[in-house]
Amino acid sequence: MQLSHQKRGRYLLVTTSGRLDAAWADHFSKSMQEHIRQGEHHLLLDAAGMEFLSSAGIRSIVQLIKSVKSVNGSFQLVKANDFVKQTLTMTGFGGWLSDDLPEDIQELKSDQGIEPGDGFETFKLDESVGLMISIPAKWKPWQSFREGDAVRIRFQKNSFALGIGSPVQATDADTSMMGEFLAVAGNTVHQPPREDEDPDFLLAEKEYLPEMHCMQALHCNGEMSHVLRFAPSGKKLYFGLGEIAEKVLTVTNSELAAFVILAEIDGLVGSYIIKSPGQIHQGQKMEFPGAREWLSFCGERMYARQQALVFGIAARTPDDLKPALMSASGKYEGLFLHSHATVFPYQPMEAGKINLKDATWKFFNGSPPLALYHLVEDLRPLTGLGESAFIRGACWCAPIINGKEDLPWE
Secondary structure, three states, X not given: OEEEXXXXXXXXXXXXXXXXXXXXXXXXXXXXXXXXXXXXXXXXXXXXXXXXXXXXXXXHHHHHHHHHHHOOOEEEEEXXXXXXXXXXXXXXXXXXXXXXXXXXXXXXXXXXXXXXXXOEXXXXXXXXXXXXXXXXXXXXXXXXXXXXXXXXEEOOOOEEEEEEEEEOOOOOOOHHHOXXXXXXXXEEEEOOOOOOOOOEEEOOOOOOOOEEEEXXXXXXXXXXXXXXXXXXXXXXXXXXXXXXXXXXXXXXXXXXXXXXXXXXXXXXXXXXXXXXXXXXXXXXXXXXXXXXXXXXXXXXXXXOOOXXXXXXXXXXXXXXXXXXXXXXXXXXXXXXXXXXXXXXXXXXOOOOOOOHHHHHHHHHOXXXXXXXXXXXXXXXXXXXXXXXXXXXXXXXXEEEOOOHHHOOEX
């Protein structure tokens, strides 16, 4: 089977030639799923040249339609010959068929303009809203930790947070389980402080609200004001974390903002705790290379083509101020960042203006997360891994609206 395609307004018209049978069903499926991954959600299959359609071919189309419907897309099979029409009609799939192309095939429908040159599309949600930030737990690497320093935080359904902690249990905080976590819309993911262990997660569902014992936390409550959509265009193949953070500060017109990214991964660069810092004793010195016993740093860019859910804080500040628990970017002058990312198996996302809670809930109710990282820059000459980067996705963001006197500067 041969496949070719052309972009026709909002549609992708895929032309087939040959047999869609068991020998070609897998090739067809992979090709069409790749189109969906690249953001093509309205698919037309020109079947004028399709000579034969078997049950295996029908199954591949069924799977394709399921993927398209999951992102509110559309599918139609047009110009089929009599044999293909009869096969689909007799097997109950005649609803896929159409004799003609849609009337709007050459129209490009969009209610927002794409800003030229940068690959971002901006949607306003509510510019009157924002987030309040607090730092209820302020442990700094690599100080000694006392059990009484843990702060118990309950994450409401409008909560966004990152830090180091352990899930609340019936007993007091277990300091041996302090590891990285993030919270998005109240749902939390926690990375146990052991190598090669998958993260665990708790969902804010019905009356239940997740809780964590935290030794370090940046905690926000409120609503997002904008959503950015980004996708490759021309020679631009990916978007760096710092680039997205700079865009967030520009769009929110603020010096301090929070953001949530849900996007396909080009490569993550980060570290995670493999030995709980809650076990650091009074007077114990933490010096390089001893920190290697406590941290695992990725040796290569990780999880390409999977999906990342990121929560982060971005700041642009005067030289005499430093945001608490945040690190200066080496690549973007005047930018401070702190962000955590959890990794999910890839799922396609809807296009356009989408709801954060609905989009993230879909991932939390799918396959479990694979990993959680504290994202870092690695700008070493020659051997450095650079920064985390993403191919396409969404970024919800909002300004931090605390009064200046209340902002958590050090």
